[in-house]
Amino acid sequence: MAIPDKRMTESEVIGELRSGMTIGIGGWGSRRKPMSLIRELLRSDLEDLTIVSYGGPDVGLLSRAGKVRKVVSGFVSLDSIALEPHYRIARQSGAIEAAEWDEGMLLLGLQAAAWRVPFLPTRAGLGTDLPTLMPELRTVTSPYPSPDGVADEPLLAVPALHLDAALIHMHRADQGGNGQFLNSDLYMDDLMAMGADRCYMSCEQIVATEDFPKFGSHHTQRISRLMTAGVVERRGGAHFTECPPDYGRDEAFQKEYAATAKSDEAWDAFRAKYLDVPEADYQRLVGIGS
Amino acid sequence: MSNEAVLEDGAPTRAEICCVAVAECFRGDGEILANPIGTIPMIGGRLARESFEPHLVMTDGFAGFAANPLPPGADPADAVLEAWNPYPQMFQVLWNGRRHVMMGGSQFDRFGNQNFVCIGDWRQPRFQLLGFRGAPGNTINHTTSYWVPAHNAKTFVERVDVVSGVGNDRAAALPAEGGRFHELRRVVTNLAVLDFETPDRSMRLRSLHPGVTVDEVVAATGFELTIPDSVPESRLPTDEELRLIREVIDPAGLRYTEVPRD
Numbered sequence: 001m002a003i004p005d006k007r008m009t010e011s012e013v014i015g016e017l018r019s020g021m022t023i024g025i026g027g028w029g030s031r032r033k034p035m036s037l038i039r040e041l042l043r044s045d046l047e048d049l050t051i052v053s054y055g056g057p058d059v060g061l062l063s064r065a066g067k068v069r070k071v072v073s074g075f076v077s078l079d080s081i082a083l084e085p086h087y088r089i090a091r092q093s094g095a096i097e098a099a100e101w102d103e104g105m106l107l108l109g110l111q112a113a114a115w116r117v118p119f120l121p122t123r124a125g126l127g128t129d130l131p132t133l134m135p136e137l138r139t140v141t142s143p144y145p146s147p148d149g150v151a152d153e154p155l156l157a158v159p160a161l162h163l164d165a166a167l168i169h170m171h172r173a174d175q176g177g178n179g180q181f182l183n184s185d186l187y188m189d190d191l192m193a194m195g196a197d198r199c200y201m202s203c204e205q206i207v208a209t210e211d212f213p214k215f216g217s218h219h220t221q222r223i224s225r226l227m228t229a230g231v232v233e234r235r236g237g238a239h240f241t242e243c244p245p246d247y248g249r250d251e252a253f254q255k256e257y258a259a260t261a262k263s264d265e266a267w268d269a270f271r272a273k274y275l276d277v278p279e280a281d282y283q284r285l286v287g288i289g290s
Numbered sequence: 291m292s293n294e295a296v297l298e299d300g301a302p303t304r305a306e307i308c309c310v311a312v313a314e315c316f317r318g319d320g321e322i323l324a325n326p327i328g329t330i331p332m333i334g335g336r337l338a339r340e341s342f343e344p345h346l347v348m349t350d351g352f353a354g355f356a357a358n359p360l361p362p363g364a365d366p367a368d369a370v371l372e373a374w375n376p377y378p379q380m381f382q383v384l385w386n387g388r389r390h391v392m393m394g395g396s397q398f399d400r401f402g403n404q405n406f407v408c409i410g411d412w413r414q415p416r417f418q419l420l421g422f423r424g425a426p427g428n429t430i431n432h433t434t435s436y437w438v439p440a441h442n443a444k445t446f447v448e449r450v451d452v453v454s455g456v457g458n459d460r461a462a463a464l465p466a467e468g469g470r471f472h473e474l475r476r477v478v479t480n481l482a483v484l485d486f487e488t489p490d491r492s493m494r495l496r497s498l499h500p501g502v503t504v505d506e507v508v509a510a511t512g513f514e515l516t517i518p519d520s521v522p523e524s525r526l527p528t529d530e531e532l533r534l535i536r537e538v539i540d541p542a543g544l545r546y547t548e549v550p551r552d
Contacts (some may be wrong), residue, residue, distance in 0.1 A: 028377065075421045083418065091408070091418040100407065102426040104381040122385070124427030124470050127456035133412050153466040184353035184366070185376035 003176035005211055008230040010040035010279060013200045016230075017041070017165055020069075022050040024110070024161070024196055026127035026168030026189035027241065029079040030056040030249055032181075034169035034202045036237040039282060041067065042275050050284060052161050054106065054187060059255060060086035063258075064267060065275075068096050072161065074103035078254055085261030099134055101158075103123075110188055113195030115137035121123060131156065166196035169238045171246060172215050174202035177224030177231045182216050183244050193227035202232040204246050234279070238289035253286060302527045304480065305330065305549040306535055307499050310527045311478045312392065313338035315435045319390050321345040322433075323355070323383055326392035330548045332362045334478075335392070336539045337531060349375065359534075362544050381427070387471055388489045390433040392478075393425060397450040400492045400513040402474040404429070404436065404455030412452050425454040430461070433473040439548045441479035443512035458491035480549050483524055484509050488516050497524040501552075 014037070017023065027033040034110050048069045048111035053059050055076030060069050065085040076087040090096045101109070108120040121140060131137045138146050140157045168189040181189070193199035201223065207214075212221055240257065242249035260270040274282055313396065316324045324346040326335035332351075334542040336359045339346040340543025350356035353376040356369035383389055395404040396419055404425060408417030428434055434455065438445055453460065461469030477484040477493065494516040495507060500523050508515065527535065535545070 073421065075423050077420070088418040091415055094414040096533050100412075100421040102376075102422050103387065103424045104427040107381055122427070123430045123468065123471070125384075127425075127453075127460040127464055127472070128297055128422070128426045128429075129412070129453045130422060130426055133452070148470075150470070153468060154464075179551065184374070187377055231396075246388070 001209065003174060004225070005175050006177040006228065006231050007175050007206065008232055010036055010202070010232055011147070012098035013037060013167075013230055013232060013288070014040045014044050016044070016198065017044075019045055019046050020048045021164040022052060022162065024163040024166040024192040025051060025053040025181070026166065026187060026192050026252045027056065027058070028054040028185070028187040029075070029077045030241045030254065031079065032169050032183060032187070032238050032243050033058050033237055033241040034167040034237065035229050035241060036234045036279055037167045037200065037202055037232065039275060039279060046182040051163070052106075052110075052163060054103070055084065055087065055138055057084065057254070060084040063087055063090040063096055065271075070097040070099065072099040072101065072106070074101055074106040078258060080249065080251060081254065081258050085258050089261055099136070101134075102130065105156070105158045106161070107188055107191065108158040110191035110195045112158065112160035113162045114191050117160065119157035119159050123155060126154070131162065161195060163192065163196035164198075166192040166199040168192055168201050168223070169243070170201055170203045170205050171243070172205055172212065173201055173223075173231045173233075174209040174212070175206055175231065176209070177201060177228030178209065178212075178221065179203060179228065179231075180212050180216060180220050181222060182220060182246070186222050190222055190227070193223060198229040199227050200230045200232065202234050202237040204235055204237065204243065206231065206233040232253065236283055239286060239288060250286065298318040302515060302532060303546075304499060304501075304552050306527050306547040307524055307538045308480060308549055309334040309545060311483050311497075311499075311524050312437065312486055313341070313531075314525065315392065315476045315478065316343050316346060316390060319343060319346060319433075321347065323347045323349070323389040324390055325349060326437070328392070328394055328437050328439075328548065329362050329544050330439065333535060334541045336360070337533060337534055340534050340538065341531060347372070353377070359539050361540055361542060384424070384427055384431050388458065389428075389431075390435065390475070390483045391424075391427040391428045392435045392437050393428065393455065394438065394478055395436055395445070395455065397445060397447050398436065398438070398477065399447060399450050400515070401457035401459040402436075402455070402477070402486060403450050403451065403460060405450035405452045405456030407454045411453055422454045426456070429456040429472060429474075430469070431471050433475050435475045436477045438477060438479040441481040441507070441510045443510055443529060446513060448513050458486055460490070475539055481510060484515070492516065494518065495521055497522045499524045500526070521529040
């Protein structure tokens with residue numbers, strides 16, 4: 001077997017990104033987010049980023065740290081805490097630009113990018129305030145009658161969400177960048193990977209290619225190395241978001257994080273303790289591997 | 291807990307009447323995905339399936355369809371999984387239309403335009419709420435009902451700040467029958483059941499929960515609600531429905547976290 005070796009460190013991955021890029025982040029809410037890559041991004045001097053995400057603490061942290069110009073999302077939530085407090089503050093203070101799409105529209109935008117078409121049509125958004133508030137959303141008139149025979153139907157044309165880079169987190173991967181998910185939902189991680197110029201994948205564990213079947217059926221091997229430019233092995237890489245069956249969400253830590261929205265002092269203390277430190281120190285502090 | 295036992299043998303509570311009113315929203319739906327979001331909606335949906343609407347499909351709250359009546363908040367590991375339905379698949383189902391969702395909302399107008407995006411100007415909101423989430427795609431593609439656990443004039447307003455869920459006036463105004471898959475069925479609240487069975491498809495008082503007056507509902511509604519000459523009482527649970535709610539679907543009494551005991 002001639003599997004390439006795409007192993008990288010978090011800092012090598014973030015070193016390939018540039019300010020002003022559009023970056024897709026996999027996962028959903030506070031679920032299986034590539035958090036060790038996000039933490040490395042927070043340590044970098046990158047800024048002016050456009051983030052595309054089914055948002056969770058990835059969006060909150062990057063917004064709070066001033067890394068973000070614009071967020072394109074279907075929502076930003078911590079799941080057990082319905083509203084992401086830092087995103088909420090960033091929206092209410094006008095610190096960031098936002099495109100808040102329907103959740104399904106985000107899927108279509110990513111799919112369009114993955115297929116290299118300029119848009120995909122949908123009825124989602126018609127009749128709502130989405131097209132008025134976000135004038136980049138246009139409609140098209142269908143050149144064909146619909147399956148139920150309606151002619152000239154206007155549909156919302158969801159623009160392709162082309163990504164300069166995508167960051168995703170898988171349970172297992174091989175050194176060539178094939179990835180395996182072991183929880184109940186891939187979310188849109190495959191679309192993120194295919195819609196990006198370069199997709200970087202962290203994983204809980206790098207395994208030999210022939211060992212994937214030890215962890216799950218072939219249906220779980222949904223990320224092909226065709227889609228990935230680099231792979232980072234990081235146990236606990238999704239902490240504090242959930243990554244079952246390897247681990248659940250660290251709810252106590254998430255509460256501590258959410259409470260930092262209360263004051264600048266609280267955020268500064270959190271940042272100094274958990275973010276302005278090497279990943280190994282973070283992992284020790286939060287008890288990964290203990 | 292002895293007090294609990296006495297109450298549980300007693301007359302139906304307001305929360306239980308709400309569960310039945312929710313269940314009634316799904317009557318006649320047959321074999322579709324009944325997707326109620328929230329505690330009382332989930333109990334009501336499961337009640338419908340355990341009684342008069344047995345072929346409904348329902349989620350385990352995560353990435354699957356569960357054949358068994360899971361209590362709200364149950365571990366998905368306890369689900370009898372009848373099909374895998376992760377998020378990408380859920381969008382397939384809802385764009386296909388075989389779904390009836392029950393959502394919440396922070397504001398509604400008389401045509402059922404719904405807002406849970408934010409309060410104030412969207413460009414820089416006074417209060418950021420959920421964003422658009424699934425409301426645009428849901429409302430334009432399949433049947434939608436709403437659950438409002440605290441009926442008041444801040445929720446039922448003349449004008450919503452942002453339209454995330456499409457109301458009847460906007461659906462009717464779409465060209466080329468663009469709103470043909472749109473259907474707002476009911477709005478169930480802690481006080482009453484509302485529907486849209488009026489000539490202009492605006493909101494109407496359908497039934498009052500026992501003990502609630504028309505004046506109370508009118509005072510708690512910030513727009514002009516159509517009030518029929520005679521307003522029936524919301525249906526009481528049958529003995530079997532009470533048994534299902536109390537013993538099978540919600541033995542922990544989570545319904546009272548949304549609508550407290552009378």
